[in-house]
Amino acid sequence: MPIQVRGEVLDVRRAGTYYVLSITAPGIPESFRPGHFVTIGIGGEESGLILRRAFAIHQVQSRGVYGGTLDVVVGVHGKGTRWLSERRRHDFLDIVGPLGKPFVLPKEGVPCVLVGGGYGSAPLFMLAEQLRERGCRVDVVLGASSEDKLYGVLDIKRVSSMLTITTEDGSSGTKGRVTDVLPGIMESNNSAVVYACGPMGMLEAVAAIAAEYRAYSQCSVEEAMACGIGICMTCVLPVIGEDGRTRMVRSCVEGPIFRGDLVRWAEIGTVPADALGAPALDAS
Amino acid sequence: MTRAMFGRTAGSAAAGPSVDMSANLGSLAMPSPVLTASGCAASGRELDQFFDITKIGAIVTKSVMLRARSGRPTPRMCETPSGMLNSIGLQGPGIEHFIEEDLAWLTTRGARTVVSIAGESVEEYGKLAQKLRAVEGVDAIEVNISCPNVANRNQVFACDPELAANVILTVRRQSDSQTPIFAKLSPDVTDITEIARSVVRAGVDGLTVINTALGMVIDVETMRPALAGVTGGLSGPAIRPIALRCVWQIRQALPDIPILGVGGIRTGLDALQFILAGANAVSVGTMTFNDPSAPFRVQNELAGALADRGFESVREAISYGHRGADVFGLESEGETEPE
Ligand SMILES: Cc1cc2nc3c(=O)[nH]c(=O)nc-3n(C[C@H](O)[C@H](O)[C@H](O)COP(=O)(O)OP(=O)(O)OC[C@H]3O[C@@H](n4cnc5c(N)ncnc54)[C@H](O)[C@@H]3O)c2cc1C
Ligand SMILES: Cc1cc2nc3c(=O)[nH]c(=O)nc-3n(C[C@H](O)[C@H](O)[C@H](O)COP(=O)(O)O)c2cc1C
Ligand code: FES
Numbered sequence: 001m002p003i004q005v006r007g008e009v010l011d012v013r014r015a016g017t018y019y020v021l022s023i024t025a026p027g028i029p030e031s032f033r034p035g036h037f038v039t040i041g042i043g044g045e046e047s048g049l050i051l052r053r054a055f056a057i058h059q060v061q062s063r064g065v066y067g068g069t070l071d072v073v074v075g076v077h078g079k080g081t082r083w084l085s086e087r088r089r090h091d092f093l094d095i096v097g098p099l100g101k102p103f104v105l106p107k108e109g110v111p112c113v114l115v116g117g118g119y120g121s122a123p124l125f126m127l128a129e130q131l132r133e134r135g136c137r138v139d140v141v142l143g144a145s146s147e148d149k150l151y152g153v154l155d156i157k158r159v160s161s162m163l164t165i166t167t168e169d170g171s172s173g174t175k176g177r178v179t180d181v182l183p184g185i186m187e188s189n190n191s192a193v194v195y196a197c198g199p200m201g202m203l204e205a206v207a208a209i210a211a212e213y214r215a216y217s218q219c220s221v222e223e224a225m226a227c228g229i230g231i232c233m234t235c236v237l238p239v240i241g242e243d244g245r246t247r248m249v250r251s252c253v254e255g256p257i258f259r260g261d262l263v264r265w266a267e268i269g270t271v272p273a274d275a276l277g278a279p280a281l282d283a284s
Numbered sequence: 285m286t287r288a289m290f291g292r293t294a295g296s297a298a299a300g301p302s303v304d305m306s307a308n309l310g311s312l313a314m315p316s317p318v319l320t321a322s323g324c325a326a327s328g329r330e331l332d333q334f335f336d337i338t339k340i341g342a343i344v345t346k347s348v349m350l351r352a353r354s355g356r357p358t359p360r361m362c363e364t365p366s367g368m369l370n371s372i373g374l375q376g377p378g379i380e381h382f383i384e385e386d387l388a389w390l391t392t393r394g395a396r397t398v399v400s401i402a403g404e405s406v407e408e409y410g411k412l413a414q415k416l417r418a419v420e421g422v423d424a425i426e427v428n429i430s431c432p433n434v435a436n437r438n439q440v441f442a443c444d445p446e447l448a449a450n451v452i453l454t455v456r457r458q459s460d461s462q463t464p465i466f467a468k469l470s471p472d473v474t475d476i477t478e479i480a481r482s483v484v485r486a487g488v489d490g491l492t493v494i495n496t497a498l499g500m501v502i503d504v505e506t507m508r509p510a511l512a513g514v515t516g517g518l519s520g521p522a523i524r525p526i527a528l529r530c531v532w533q534i535r536q537a538l539p540d541i542p543i544l545g546v547g548g549i550r551t552g553l554d555a556l557q558f559i560l561a562g563a564n565a566v567s568v569g570t571m572t573f574n575d576p577s578a579p580f581r582v583q584n585e586l587a588g589a590l591a592d593r594g595f596e597s598v599r600e601a602i603s604y605g606h607r608g609a610d611v612f613g614l615e616s617e618g619e620t621e622p623e
Contacts, residue, residue: 001333004576041574048366050520050574096576226361226368227573229333231326233346233372234361248354248375253330269512270357277352277375 002229003027007095009087010066016148018119019074019085020058021093028097029060029068034127035220035257038072038097039228042080053080054225054252056123056197057098070097073122073151099228100256103127103195103218109135110192113185114160115178115206117198118144121151123220127195128159137161139185143178143202147171162189179205186213193218196260200268207260217260223251238264238272246275303590304597305583307341307565309542310464310489312424314341314396314565317598318555318583321546321569322347322400322426322468323372325579327386331572332393335580341565342396345386347428349401350408350415352378357512362501367520367548368570369499371513374402374431379415391421398466400426401455404434409451413458424464426544427455427488430495430517442470442495445482452486466544468492469530471523476530477537490542492567493534494527520570524548528561535562535603550578552585559586559598560605 007023039052055072062068074084112131114124121142128138140160144150145168157163164181165173174181194210196203197220210217223235230253239249240262271278307317319341325331328343337343355375362369390397399422403409416422429448432438441447452467467483471494480491496517501510527547545563549555550571558566568579595601
């Protein structure tokens with residue numbers, strides 16, 4: 001169950017183009033599972049930026065001098081993320097979490113491949129650790145447009161069986177995209193599950209490759225969210241349900257992790273005509 | 285009712301005599317004048333994780349339509365200075381599912397519930413009211429008339445006094461006579477008091493003031509409208525002065541009609557402004573996205589703010605901002621027109 005806490009910033013570190021914030025968040029680590037996210041209030045109590053921003057939980061620690069703490073990786077995008085990047089030690093932040101449905105883990109030690117695009121690698125670290133504990137082989141692919149937009153290469157190396165890097169400009173690893181190297185990795189390691197977090201275009205391509213190799217895929221999507229807790233209906237995307245029907249589902253509470261084969265990627269940003277309650281069906 | 289003590293006495297909010305927070309909206313009696321706002325609380329379940337939803341005035345549920353609706357394509361929202369635009373398109377499960385699942389849950393939970401309904405035709409509003417008849421747990425009905433009338437060139441019900449009155453007449457006729465009915469007004473009209481008078485004549489028990497104001501944003505990167513629906517409803521603190529002005533004008537025009545004030549309420553002092561302007565109760569909408577415990581926090585802050593000003597009950601503060609002037613005259617004298 002999510003809670004709202006006043007967290008103290010313990011540390012802000014630069015990592016390439018990103019900022020890693022460590023924040024006290026008593027109560028959140030205890031119910032955290034990899035894939036959960038938090039929302040953070042921006043600009044204080046009188047701020048004109050009224051919407052909270054969502055961030056994947058990168059690391060948690062439930063014990064230690066500060067009690068529960070968590071880390072988020074922030075890429076500066078607009079006003080809100082810039083404000084967060086300017087926080088300093090001892091500043092306070094309004095945190096709500098853990099939110100969303102976490103990654104589903106395999107019961108047995110099957111080979112897995114984790115794909116992160118840019119800061120999308122953030123939620124994969126603790127996922128990798130938990131998969132390792134279950135005896136899974138964990139291959140990792142990190143990709144970005146350039147080297148400074150890769151996050152956590154050295155750290156994730158320690159928890160991965162094999163790490164592959166791709167950059168679009170060739171500044172690090174293989175020149176190209178994660179989807180250029182993914183089929184080869186899945187082929188040689190017989191990957192049974194693909195976990196992915198990154199831009200929507202990347203997720204769509206990864207889900208298609210996973211389907212081709214008959215692997216199960218779990219994709220963490222990023223839809224603009226106004227509330228993050230399921231009350232506003234802004235964060236929807238078309239997803240096929242167990243009954244075969246497509247619904248516009250809330251990514252904040254029913255996601256952000258979805259089975260890649262159930263998301264209608266090409267129709268994100270539209271309401272498919274066969275979706276439950278779609279205007280096209282209203283007439284019938 | 286002399287009330288000269290505007291000076292804050294330190295700590296009075298916490299330690300002073302407790303303020304009677306009980307409030308009424310027509311025949312709906314509530315322990316508090318703070319409610320949620322339609323579309324900003326779903327059906328209460330999610331917020332119940334953050335505060336006890338039975339402790340606030342009532343949950344106003346997301347406007348429900350006759351059949352399931354998928355809503356509009358994304359992007360459905362865009363942040364604006366001190367506010368946001370939304371174009372959700374009334375996504376929802378339809379009235380039957382709502383009654384079986386959401387309303388049943390709210391009833392079991394023991395929360396007071398104001399059910400918001402929305403239709404595309406006068407008949408649809410009537411059918412919705414019929415479906416809610418004799419259903420347990422409907423403490424009041426809020427009629428969201430800020431919807432296009434599909435039958436007549438998509439004219440918005442709330443912008444036409446006659447159309448708005450027709451909806452209210454139909455809903456009144458189809459529902460249980462014991463159930464209070466509120467009409468939710470749009471600020472996008474020339475004279476909101478004209479619409480208010482019209483729905484009051486049609487037999488409404490109270491007014492919810494206001495719904496969102498129509499707005500738009502253009503994304504300068506794509507150089508296209510930021511919302512898939514092009515225009516959207518503006519909400520949040522950005523519209524608070526407009527909402528407050530609407531409440532004030534309606535209170536001037538209709539001294540006795542119960543008013544549920546809504547628009548940009550973030551703090552107890554914001555809520556107090558609405559009550560002083562004439563609201564009998566208030567809804568906290570968009571700011572619940574900012575702070576999931578906002579309705580509960582606003583309620584506590586309001587109690588403190590009332591105590592600080594020497595009020596013993598919310599009731600005493602209602603319309604207190606109008607004192608001294610020709611309070612309940614037909615035309616207000618002290619109002620300034622914009623230059
Ligand atoms: C589940 C989830 C997890 C995320 N995890 C991370 C993370 O670990 N690290 C990270 O750097 N970013 C993450 N993001 C994206 C991050 O939330 C946005 O970059 C941020 O909201 C942008 O805010 P801004 O004020 O800087 O930008 P602005 O463009 O000024 O934001 C304006 C509004 O649009 C929304 N918005 C804009 N871009 C996005 C976006 N890409 N995704 C969602 N909402 C957006 C904002 O929330 C805000 O309401 C995540 C988003 C989601 C939904
Ligand atoms: C995302 C969103 C959805 C809304 N949905 C509805 C709705 O279904 N029915 C309705 O009557 N009002 C709806 N509203 C309007 C609010 O109930 C409220 O009248 C308005 O937002 C102004 O109050 P606020 O500034 O406190 O949000 C919605 C507002 C928002 C922001
Ligand atoms: S962000 Fe509000 S419902 Fe998902």
